[in-house]
Amino acid sequence: MNCSDVRDALEAYIADDLTDAEQAKLAAHLAGCDECTAAYERTRAVVADLKGIADAFVPRERFVPRPAYAPRPAGGWGWRIVAVAASVVALLAMSALTVPALARQLPLPLTREIDALEEENESLQQQVDELSVRLETVGGEEVAIVDSAPGDLPPEVNAAVQLLAMDFIRAQYAGDLDALAAMGTERLKADIAARPQDYLRPVGAEIVFAQMTEAAVTEDGTYLVFVRLSDSVEWTDSQYQENFEIKLINGVYLVDFMGMDA
Numbered sequence: 001m002n003c004s005d006v007r008d009a010l011e012a013y014i015a016d017d018l019t020d021a022e023q024a025k026l027a028a029h030l031a032g033c034d035e036c037t038a039a040y041e042r043t044r045a046v047v048a049d050l051k052g053i054a055d056a057f058v059p060r061e062r063f064v065p066r067p068a069y070a071p072r073p074a075g076g077w078g079w080r081i082v083a084v085a086a087s088v089v090a091l092l093a094m095s096a097l098t099v100p101a102l103a104r105q106l107p108l109p110l111t112r113e114i115d116a117l118e119e120e121n122e123s124l125q126q127q128v129d130e131l132s133v134r135l136e137t138v139g140g141e142e143v144a145i146v147d148s149a150p151g152d153l154p155p156e157v158n159a160a161v162q163l164l165a166m167d168f169i170r171a172q173y174a175g176d177l178d179a180l181a182a183m184g185t186e187r188l189k190a191d192i193a194a195r196p197q198d199y200l201r202p203v204g205a206e207i208v209f210a211q212m213t214e215a216a217v218t219e220d221g222t223y224l225v226f227v228r229l230s231d232s233v234e235w236t237d238s239q240y241q242e243n244f245e246i247k248l249i250n251g252v253y254l255v256d257f258m259g260m261d262a
């Protein structure tokens with residue numbers, strides 16, 4: 001048995017699917033090969049994790065109230081924000097969907113899938129590392145702020161836009177449709193009236209603001225801010241992102257659109 005044979009047989013070994021003779025050969029190889037032993041330890045840990053995730057997994061299908069948000073191609077900052085949003089969504093998809101999907105197919109074959117996921121993870125991590133992230137207090141909450149375009153907007157504009165998004169989310173969790181409408185443009189007011197359930201969140205749930213972007217502005221003067229958050233209702237189902245389009249109308253910042261991403 002060479003290293004390649006061993007790697008191919010690792011999951012079967014872990015799942016106790018090998019014959020006694022194969023098992024003995026593989027064990028003998030592991031005893032003399034540090035690299036395969038490391039691969040074995042890693043695979044065993046991942047298989048254990050996947051089994052746990054598969055058991056805990058709850059489908060997310062019922063959690064898609066709005067069409068996917070499509071940011072306008074605005075050049076510069078726009079793509080950076082989109083990259084962050086895509087990374088976060090991809091990471092979430094990986095942990096919440098892909099991995100349990102793999103887990104359902106246990107026990108074979110896993111090693112190559114794991115390698116591919118780890119590579120993907122590294123490249124996503126690299127994208128995230130390239131962006132500057134700092135902790136700031138916004139509306140009394142300490143939240144990680146992702147730089148979109150440093151210095152693009154005056155700090156007071158950034159603060160006003162971010163605070164409006166936070167207040168909007170709090171009103172969602174307070175079940176306060178009047179407050180939501182008061183923070184919205186006519187377009188948003190009409191949408192809230194048409195489908196209030198899409199704007200309401202579980203009243204009394206504890207909100208955790210995980211991350212938000214700095215505000216950015218499109219060519220037509222729409223401010224964008226993305227907020228990632230979770231609530232305490234049901235952990236596997238309650239991490240998501242709210243994407244805001246905010247307009248300055250008669251000196252007042254108002255929410256014109258709010259869309260959700262998983």
Ligand SMILES: [Zn+2]
Pocket residue numbers: 002003004006029033035036
């Ligand atoms: Zn080996």
